[in-house]
Structures are given as structure tokens and as C-alpha cells.
Amino acid sequence: MQKPEEAYSIRVIPDVKIVNKGILHTENKIEGEEYRSYIFLNFERITNKGYEASPTIRDDTLYYVNTKRNSLVMQKEFGQPEELFKLGKISKYTFHDKGILVIGEDKTDKKSPFVASKLKYRFDSRGLLRSRLSLYLFSHGExxxxxxxxxxxxxVATNxxxxxxxxxxxxxxxGLGDLYEVDxxxxxxxxxxxxxxxxVAVAMNExxxxxxxxxxEGKTPWSTAKVILPELGITYQCGKTCGNHVLSDLFDGVKDRLIFEGDVIVSPGQEGGEAHLYLLSDGKSQKMTDGKIVVRSFDYKEGKLVYTxxxxxxxxxxxxxxxxxxxxPDVKGLSPQRVEVNGIEGWAIISGENNPTILFIHGGPHTAYGYAYFIEFQYFxxxxxxxxxxxxxxxQGYGEEFAKACVGDWGGKDMNDLLLFVEEVKRKYNLKGKIGxxxxxxxxxxxNWLVTQTNVFSAAISERxxxxLVSMCGTSDIGxxxxxxxxxxxxxxxxxxQMKLMRMSPIYYVKNVKTPTMLIHGEEDYRCPIEQSEQFFIALKMNGVDTILVRYQQDSHEHARRGKPKNMRDRLERKLEWFDKYLKK
Known part of the structure; x- marks a missing residue:
């Protein structure tokens, strides 16, 4: 047995950097009800407050972001930390001949009235867009x-x-973006x-x-990402797609990036359930890492490579x-076995043929599961x-045609792939228990869709x-x-x-549901707003289906990856209780 506190007792590494003194990295962990972050130099911890992130060393001076005060801090060797400036948020900083370039937001009054005047007026995990991410220059104390x-x-990128x-x-x-040169x-x-x-990310060489x-490719979430040099007319591909779309519920907040040094670019790339680093040069793409792994962060300098x-x-x-x-060092997750069904890649962690089974379905839909650690998988x-x-x-990770195959057909071929996978796993491992x-x-x-279309599952838990699909068009930040x-x-x-969207919506078929269904949602989810679960909950309740709605205050769409620590622990406990009730008893 494992408790939620044990499941979330791990440390993660969101950032690594090669500097003139060796290797900088940060380690994040949950302490009580807070996420804490510490900086390490050559694997020795050099900060102690627990709010230090995004470090670098320049001219023997350490720079980092104080995440509690949203400030940039400078600390000279053997000196005391000096706060350079504060903002409402600091997303990135880099050095220019005329000072420090910073991407950040102004601090705003979140209690004053807000007037929306455009389609995108709020965004998940940011709330109402009272301020926007701007480019600043810090120079001569200003x-x-x-x-x-x-x-x-x-x-931002600069030489x-x-x-x-x-x-x-x-x-x-x-959510479309462009590159601009800035005076x-x-x-x-x-x-x-x-x-x-x-x-997604920008880089510049010397x-x-x-x-x-x-x-x-315009508004096409399924499109294959590439590394593009727009002024030179050069394009690279890394594996099946550049970037990393392999999901994990690790709370490191890692984002894709590029390194451009000399004539060499280093980029993440994905193929199936693996994510690796690729060296791009002279029109060729060369894989730098191998194995059943998912690379999450990296740095490259003067031919040296560090990665997690x-x-x-x-x-x-x-x-x-x-x-x-x-x-x-004391954490050792249970290993999955790879299962392929009709060209569909999947995995199974088998704890016993008489035990109940849970099918997990990823979000996106254009993301992927793979060879990354999953706290929740190990917990169950x-x-x-x-x-x-x-x-x-x-x-994502199997080519653009595969990624696009569910467009206009949510709940069609994708559902069939999932049901065939369940049947094959049951047969292959002689599973006898109930399935959730x-x-x-x-x-x-x-x-939600599956419980309206089939009674295969003895219990369900739908999160965020x-x-x-019709009401979501008017309530979601991107819907x-x-x-x-x-x-x-x-x-x-x-x-x-609207009729097509309704017929693709689970609520349209809610009268079919017999499966006990728990609904979990963050109160501040702007991607898939909580009204989506509210509708389904009321409909299930009125039709006599055993259901509960769990609402987590102050949590966004990221509630399962970066929610309030007490909410994340509570969530695992409630999910286990629900599945135990219907799958074990």
C-alpha cells in the first residue's frame, strides 16, 4: 500500500545549466502545502530559502528568480543576495550588451472590475488577463x-x-505566434x-x-512541429515531431526549448512514447540520446551536454x-510492459491477474503516454x-496523419482503439477483475463518452x-x-x-449512462470550465446514476500536475476510495 503523501514525496529537476563553474540545477519538492525550489552547483545545494529558480552564473555572479517575491536576484561570489527588481511575474531573463532582457508581467489589482473586449480575455492558470507578458530591459538600476x-x-533570444x-x-x-526583431x-x-x-521556443547563435x-500550418493543433530557420530557409525534423508531447504528472513545469550554438542546434524530439535530444546541423538530424526514456530538460555548451x-x-x-x-535514490517504480494492438502502442503495469484494472486516457488529444514516470500510475x-x-x-509522436485521425471524429476511431486495447490486455494477461x-x-x-456508449467499465472518474462541446465554445479560454x-x-x-458539436458531446447521450461516475474539477479551470462537469453531474443525478462532483478551490486545469498540494493528495485518496468501492467490493 502507498499513501498519497508518499507518492508526492519525490524531488524533481526542472532546470539544468552548464556554466563556467560546472553544472547548475534546481530541485523542486513539496514541503507541507508549498512547492519549494533550491539551487545546486555541482550537486551541492547553494541556496536555502526554497524559492530560488531559473539560475545562471555570469561573470562569477549568481542570478536567479525569487519565486515568492517575483524578483530577480543577483548574488556576487561570497556576497549577500541583492534584489534587482520585482514584477507581478518573471517568465524568463537573458543578457544583452545593454542590460538584462526580461519577459514578465506587471502586478495588477485582481479585485477591481474587469472589462472584456476581445475573444481571449482570460487564460488557464493565469486568470483574467489584466496584464500581458511584456519585454523589459533592466539597465543601470532601472x-x-x-x-x-x-x-x-x-x-526572447539574443546574441x-x-x-x-x-x-x-x-x-x-x-494562440498563434510570430517572430519579430526588436529595436x-x-x-x-x-x-x-x-x-x-x-x-514554441526561440534560439539564436553568436x-x-x-x-x-x-x-x-495555422490553427492545427495536430500539426508536426519542426525546427525552422526562417531567414535561411532551412527546416529540420526531429523524430516524428520536434518537441516533447509525452505526458507526466511530475510537478516540474518543464517546457520545450532550443539551444543554437555555432552551426549546431539541439532540440527535443519525440517518436512514439520516447522523447530524445537531436543534434541538427548541415541539413541533418542526428539523435543524441537513446533508450526507453523521456528527456525533460537539457543544456548544451561548447560540445558538452547535460540533460535530465x-x-x-x-x-x-x-x-x-x-x-x-x-x-x-530510494524510489523504484513498477515497470510497465509494452503492448501493441493493431498498430496502437500501449503499456500495462500488471500487479495481479485477479486484481481490478484501470484504463487511463491521456488529454490533448494530441499528446501521448510513454516512458515517463507517472506518480498516479505508481500509486494505483x-x-x-x-x-x-x-x-x-x-x-502525437506517430506522424501527422495519425495525430489528425481523430479530428472531426472524437469518440469514433479513438474510442475503438481504446476498447480493442482493453480487450487485448485482458486476454494477454488473463485479467479476471473488474475494469474502471x-x-x-x-x-x-x-x-464521459465511454460511459454513454458502453457498459464495459464498472466505475469511472472523469477529471477536468x-x-x-457547444457550451464549451462560449466558456473555455480556447474552446x-x-x-x-x-x-x-x-x-x-x-x-x-451546433448539431454536429452536440452529437459529438457526451451530454447528448447521458440517458444511456449506468456506470457509477465521479467527476473532479478545479474551480478555476478556464480550459475545460467546471460547468462541463456541473452539467454532467446534474444529468447523471437526475437519471439515478451514482455520482459525486469534487470541486477543488483555487485549482486550474493543471490541478493534477501542479495543483494545491493538499488538493492533489486529497484527489488521489478520493479516487482510490471510489475505485475500491466499485471495483474491489
Whole structure:
């Protein structure tokens, strides 16, 4: 047996960096009701407050972000920490010949009235967009705003002279991004990218050449991401897609990035359930890492590479120059077995053929499960369950055609893939116990959908799920466009489109449900708003289905990955109680 406190007792490493003194990394852990972060130099801890993140060393001076005060701190060797400035939020900083470039937000009054005037007026985990991510320059003791507006500056790269940003200036409502060259004196912008697409990360080499991770395919969440050098007309692909879409519930908050040094670019890339690093140069893409792993963070400098990776057995391992460092030496997860059914990749952690089984369904839908540590998988396996999970059509990492296969068909081929996977796992491992199902976001949609379409499952738990694709178009931060393109409609407000969206919605078939269903939702979820679970809960209740709705205050769509620690522990306990009630008794 494992308790939720044990499950969340691990340490994670969100950041690694090569500096002139060796290796910097940060370690995050949960202490009581807080996430705490500490900085390590060459594997020795050098900060103690627990609010230090995003470190670097420049000219023998340590810089880092104080996450409690939202300030940038400078600490000279053998000196005391000195706070340089504060903001409402600091997302990134980097060094320019004229000072420190910073992406951040102003602090705002969250209690004053708010007036919405555009489609994108709130965003999950950020709330109402009272302030936007801007580019600042800190120079000679003063912080000056360089680029700002009713859009977000999402990344910045510089060689000390030239400055390139990515921003949502042209397509903010729809999450589209472009590259711009910035005049640091005037804030004037010169657009570099053409067409419409996304920009995930930006990098620049010493010569001022620019590369970005993303695509130019417009509003297409399923599109394969590439590394693009827009001014040189060069494009690279890493595995099946550049970037890492393999899910984990580790609370490290890692995001994709690029390194561009000399004529070499280092990028993450995914193939199936693995995520690796790729060296891009001379028109070629060369894999730098191997094995059944998911690389989560990395740095590259002067031919040296440091990275962290996750496996089903290990939350995180840091690798540098042939050496490994494990911040969780006593943690050893149960190993899954790979199962392939009709070309669909999946995995099974089998704790016993007589034990009940839980099917987990990932969100996205264009993400994937794979070889990353999953706190929740290990928790249920340690508590007497078989844990099974797969990547049905729609998942990323198997090519664009595969990822697009669920578009306009949510609950069609993807559902069939999942049901066939369940049948094959039952047969292969001679499983005799009852079967439950759970998932979050799109996985919550699919959980809701499955209980309206089949009675295969003896219990279900839908998290941050979707029940009504029509109402979500008007309540989600992205639903007005995301639901439309994913459902294969242009305008979600025509009668024909609304009927298609309704027929793709679990609520339309709620009269069919017999399965006991728990619904879990964060009160501040703006991606799949809590009204989605409220509708399904009331409908199930009125139709005599055993159901409860668990609402977590102050939690967003990230409630299972970065929620309030007490809520995350409570969530695991409640899920176990629900499945124990219907699958074990």
C-alpha cells in the first residue's frame, strides 16, 4: 500500500545549466502545502530559502528568480543576495550588451472590475488577463518596458546585440505566434515569420542567426512541429515531431526549448512514447540520446551536454559527461510492459491477474503516454490495481496523419482503439477483475463518452472533463476555436455546426449512462470550465446514476500536475476510495 503523501514525496529537476563553474540545477519538492525550489552547483545545494529558480552564473555572479517575491536576484561570489527588481511575474531573463532582457508581467489589482473586449480575455492558470507578458530591459538600476500590448511576448533570444522575440501580436485570440526583431531603443518590431502558425521556443547563435520550434500550418493543433530557420530557409525534423508531447504528472513545469550554438542546434524530439535530444546541423538530424526514456530538460555548451530524463521506474535522472545523479535514490517504480494492438502502442503495469484494472486516457488529444514516470500510475499499482494506458489515434509522436485521425471524429476511431486495447490486455494477461476508466481533459471527455456508449467499465472518474462541446465554445479560454477545428467545423455558431458539436458531446447521450461516475474539477479551470462537469453531474443525478462532483478551490486545469498540494493528495485518496468501492467490493 502507498499513501498519497508518499507518492508526492519525490524531488524533481526542472532546470539544468552548464556554466563556467560546472553544472547548475534546481530541485523542486513539496514541503507541507508549498512547492519549494533550491539551487545546486555541482550537486551541492547553494541556496536555502526554497524559492530560488531559473539560475545562471555570469561573470562569477549568481542570478536567479525569487519565486515568492517575483524578483530577480543577483548574488556576487561570497556576497549577500541583492534584489534587482520585482514584477507581478518573471517568465524568463537573458543578457544583452545593454542590460538584462526580461519577459514578465506587471502586478495588477485582481479585485477591481474587469472589462472584456476581445475573444481571449482570460487564460488557464493565469486568470483574467489584466496584464500581458511584456519585454523589459533592466539597465543601470532601472527597469524599462520595451515591447508591450494586448498580446504576449512568449520568448526572447539574443546574441548580445540582435534581439528576437516570439509574440502573439497577430494571432493572440487563437494562440498563434510570430517572430519579430526588436529595436531595443524604440521598441519597434520587424516581423520575420510569414503566414500563420505557432512558435514554441526561440534560439539564436553568436552570428545572430535565428531558429524556432513550431510550424506554419495555422490553427492545427495536430500539426508536426519542426525546427525552422526562417531567414535561411532551412527546416529540420526531429523524430516524428520536434518537441516533447509525452505526458507526466511530475510537478516540474518543464517546457520545450532550443539551444543554437555555432552551426549546431539541439532540440527535443519525440517518436512514439520516447522523447530524445537531436543534434541538427548541415541539413541533418542526428539523435543524441537513446533508450526507453523521456528527456525533460537539457543544456548544451561548447560540445558538452547535460540533460535530465524520466523513466517509468525513475522520476528524474540527471546525466552529464558519463555521470548520473538521482535525487530519489530510494524510489523504484513498477515497470510497465509494452503492448501493441493493431498498430496502437500501449503499456500495462500488471500487479495481479485477479486484481481490478484501470484504463487511463491521456488529454490533448494530441499528446501521448510513454516512458515517463507517472506518480498516479505508481500509486494505483502499489494499491492493488493493474494500470493500463495507450496512445489511440489522435496521439502525437506517430506522424501527422495519425495525430489528425481523430479530428472531426472524437469518440469514433479513438474510442475503438481504446476498447480493442482493453480487450487485448485482458486476454494477454488473463485479467479476471473488474475494469474502471479515468482520464483528464480530452481524457475526461473520453471517459464521459465511454460511459454513454458502453457498459464495459464498472466505475469511472472523469477529471477536468468535457461534456458539452457547444457550451464549451462560449466558456473555455480556447474552446471557441479549438472545439471548432477539432470537430471539423468552421463556425461553431451555425445551426448545422451546433448539431454536429452536440452529437459529438457526451451530454447528448447521458440517458444511456449506468456506470457509477465521479467527476473532479478545479474551480478555476478556464480550459475545460467546471460547468462541463456541473452539467454532467446534474444529468447523471437526475437519471439515478451514482455520482459525486469534487470541486477543488483555487485549482486550474493543471490541478493534477501542479495543483494545491493538499488538493492533489486529497484527489488521489478520493479516487482510490471510489475505485475500491466499485471495483474491489
Amino acid at each position: 527597469l524599462r518596458k520595451v515591447v508591450s500590448g494586448d498580446f504576449d511576448v512568449t520568448d 548580445g546585440k540582435r534581439i528576437i522575440i516570439s509574440a502573439t501580436k497577430e494571432g493572440d485570440d487563437y 531595443v531603443e524604440t521598441g519597434e518590431l520587424k516581423r520575420i515569420t510569414k503566414g500563420e502558425g505557432t512558435v 552570428k545572430g542567426e535565428v531558429a524556432y520550434l513550431g510550424h506554419r 530524463y524520466s523513466t517509468p521506474e525513475k522520476p528524474v535522472v540527471l546525466y552529464y559527461e558519463g555521470q548520473t545523479y538521482d535525487p530519489n 499499482a502499489r494499491n492493488g490495481y493493474n494500470v493500463i494506458y495507450s496512445n489511440p489515434r489522435g496521439s 476508466v479515468t482520464g483528464g481533459s480530452y481524457g475526461g471527455f473520453m471517459t 472533463g468535457i461534456s458539452n 471557441f476555436w479549438f472545439n471548432a477545428v477539432e470537430s471539423g467545423v468552421t463556425d461553431p455558431w451555425t445551426e448545422e455546426s
